[in-house]
Amino acid sequence: MALRFSEVCIDAADPPALAHWWSTALGWPTEPTEDGDIILKPPGGAGPLWAFLAVPDDKVVKNRIHFDFVPDDQQAEVDRLLALGARRADVGQGQESWVVLADPEGNEFCILAAE
Incomplete structure (x- = not known):
């Protein structure tokens, strides 16, 4: 069995706003998905996609x-x-x-x- 690293999923209260911030910070384009998530695409396919997903919970502890x-x-x-x-x-x-x-x-x- 082989695995391919496809996406990093980032929970967000406001996926469009957070994706826009990271898009500006990294210079990567954004793309909405059919289910309302936002994707950031690294240039030239150099790395996984970043998927910003809506969640109702606030972040309360340090990232793991x-x-x-x-x-x-x-x-x-x-x-x-x-x-x-x-x-x-x-x-x-x-x-x-x-x-x-x-x-x-x-x-x-x-x-x-x-x-």
Whole structure:
């Protein structure tokens, strides 16, 4: 049996708004599905689709899985994402080389040090 990684599913109170935020942050196009979800497509098929799904529940605890991004310039990218509406998040990381941010619905992600 073989498995293929197809999608990352992201629960959201407002899927269109959260998908739009991530589309702006990543520069990936969005596409609505027949059942009302929103899909983000990575350029050139480089990775799984991101599916934003409507859920009635609020996010109340730290994510069990999160995204790590490697920028060309960490501080410039942190500043850009904060200007788009991300916020700094404290998940108990202390002083590390990465910066933890949260999207508008509170989903944590990391901006790593530039390589």
